[in-house]
Amino acid sequence: MMTFIRKNKKAVLLTVLIALNFCLAAWGDDGGNGAAAGEKQNKIEIKDFMFNPPTITVKSGETITWINRDDEPHTVVSVGKKFQKSSALDSDQEFTITAGAPGTYEYFCSVHPKMTGTIVVEK
């Protein structure tokens, strides 16, 4: 998980350097530590080449976890590279990020680009 943590730090640094209101890069893999106690867990299941639910509304700071239930690898990639992409997720593998700045974020599977999803982040 060292690489994830390193990337995360880099992303945070980038955010500070670029602009305070361009907070999207603060999104990152949470290093597998999961959400802090009391925080809502937001799960997105990948099944039959679909993100379910296709649209999820979360609060800034909450975690979002995808789990792949297909026999086929999938990825989670932000349209416009607004948050860190996952590596290829094999069956039953998970990917978790922490939601950053409020806004609407589109993402897709770069292996099967017909698969798309939306994250709405509220304050």
Added chain:
Amino acid sequence: MKDHNHILHNVEADGIDRRGFLKCMAWAGTGVLWTASGGILVSKTLAEIAKTGTPMPAATDLSFLQISDSHIGFSKEANKDVTETFRIALDRINAMPVQPSFLIHTGDITQLSKPDEFDTFDEVLKSCRTKDVFYVPGEHDVLNDGGKLYRERYLKSVDAKGSGWYSFNKNGVHFIGLVNVLELQAGGLGQLGDEQLNWLEADVKGLGAETPIVVFAHIPLWTVYPQWGWGTSDSERALGFLKRFGSVTVLNGHIHQVLQKVEGNVTFHTAMSTAFPQPAPGTAPSPGPMKVPAEKLRSMLGLTSVHYKQGKSALAVVDSNLS
């Protein structure tokens, strides 16, 4: 194979412009021979050929073989031993009385682009008597590194450009390997991209219209079923550059089943996988690996043999399964 599986077309045409074949699209079962000469396109099952004694093409000019979607590393229910079925496919090649000049692998060598999966593939491939193999990547071969590892391993014998496209000539046939699995856009299909299309336009510019063209790429270069992403968004532009040629054969993988379409002088063909079948378009909730009874699996895996006889306009494409 049952006789009703065969498809027979007798279409009047002038032998050069086969517009009569437009929209002639057919589901072809395994073991189907396609030939075209004198304006008549005929397809017959191998079973029918055996019955009527129609001669198979003699191996005099150029024969090559297409293998596809070996997915080394896959171990789910649809086929727990894809290395073994890949090995069986190679055994079938080795058993051919005349070895093909070379193989074309139309992508998805591996399941997860892992170095050890590529290693296993390379190791098993050593048993193949035919040594020359030309590759194009599938999306499974470029998962995490944009195809770096793939390109390092599989493009040594070709003059590859950009993300790995190239062309070469054999026996007067011009072969073009295209990459349509990289930089895919949200909501979209396979994609060639401007840089590759510009290269393609220049690549075929100096060729005479009589030069037979074989194009191979992983994702179909025609729209098979866009709902499942089975198509390439900018393939029309690529095919536009090839319109003036008298014989164009397009070989694809990705969909793990045989599908043919003839449009003008262009024959589109997709190959079976050596790993697992996928459902026919729209017949399942998703295009994921299809579980079939164990005794049926090998009948749905296979390879494609292509024969070109010098002086004839079209290439004969024959699929055979592993059962």
